[in-house]
Amino acid sequence: MLTALIIDDEAPSRDELKALLATEPDVHVLGECANAIEGLAAIHRLRPQVVFLDIQMPRLSGLEMVSLIDPAAMPHIVFVTAYDEHALKAFEEHATDYLLKPIDPQRLAKTLNWLRNGAHPASQAPPVSIELLRQVPCVSRNRICLMGLAEIEFVHTDLTGVQVVSAERQGTTELTLKILQERTLLARCHRQYLVNLDHIAEIELLDNGGAEILTHSGKRVPVSRRYLREMKDRLLIS
Template identity: 45%
Template sequence: MLNVIIVDDELPARENLRCLLEKDPDVAIIAECHNAMEAISKIHRLQPDVVFLDIHMPKINGFEMLSMLDPQTMPSIVFLTAYSEFAVKAFEEQAFDYLLKPVEQDRLNKTLCRLHQYQLPNNVKHLDMVNQNLDYIPCVGHNRIYLLNLDDVFYIASKISGIYVFNQNNDEYFTELTLKTLEDKTPLIRCHRQYLVNLKKLKEIRFNESTGVSIILNNDISVPVSRRYLKSLKEMLGL
């Protein structure tokens, strides 16, 4: 059984693909998403086998969204688009397949046949599918998506309620991206199991016998440093 998520900002396109996929008894559509941020959340939570991903979406397109997924849980990606010129780019991103919209049943069946074979136990998924670094961090709030430039990010913290990005004013923004993805695909540095920092915003490193080691940022916010990461941090700074 293939667990599938459809990601497309156009309702008619989602409905058309859903109707075609439902003809295969070995396909289960576990979610439909109308934007990239909703899709990232569903992919992390539901861990589908396959994502049918539209390339042209507002704010964050399909290629950008792919670069924001955790490589360790990367599903097979089938890109969807009405523009054939994106075929080469799709396969450069190591997509499993590429379908032109409106999707036709015969062409989809060929893709599904290959997907069923690919999902056999003896096959191993590629974990490092996309090496593209992020230019910004997508965050959600107040019925909108914020695209925070990395130069505006001071630190990132993992809390019980999720991952939060902080700017100069210490305003917090929720993101669906994992701390691991943010560590791998941005210049931010891990200083603690729950924190990443922007070393460009570093003001000082403070050593205190009672509270341990802390990084003081340019906005005077203190971020903890664990012993595990202190040595590598000092090496990066030439200390």
């Protein structure tokens, strides 16, 4: 059985693809998402084998979304687009395949046969992944939001996921601490924490060899002994 997820901001396009996939007895559609932020969460939660992904979507494009997927959860990516130039871009970004809208059933059949016969997903995130993120996609109080890096004070993990904290709000992101450390200027200060150096008001040294950061908004962030020296070096503290 081939498990699939559909991510497209246009409901008619999702319905069309679902109807075509419903005729395939060995394809099971796990769900559908109307934007890339919901799609990112669904990929990490459902772990589909293939994602049919629209390229042009508001706020976060399909190409940008692929670069944010945890490599351990990377599915086959089949880009779905109405524009030939984007299809060419999809190949440059190491997609498994692409389909042009409106979808030709025979072309879809070829893609599915390729997937059934062992097509391999990209072994690494696409080249766009080396760019620094300017915003972090989050879910907060049943709302989807993008939090700008400049406003983020720190990020940490807890039992519910990865929490992104600013002075005024907080959200949960599907991005891992590893991806956030690689794709932003947030600094590791603890196994479970990254901090924005621009939001540090003071650092209190503790008797156990660790420290505690006080942010400009008054929040406290732990610094473990393992990362204290690195933090001091980045802040040019002797």
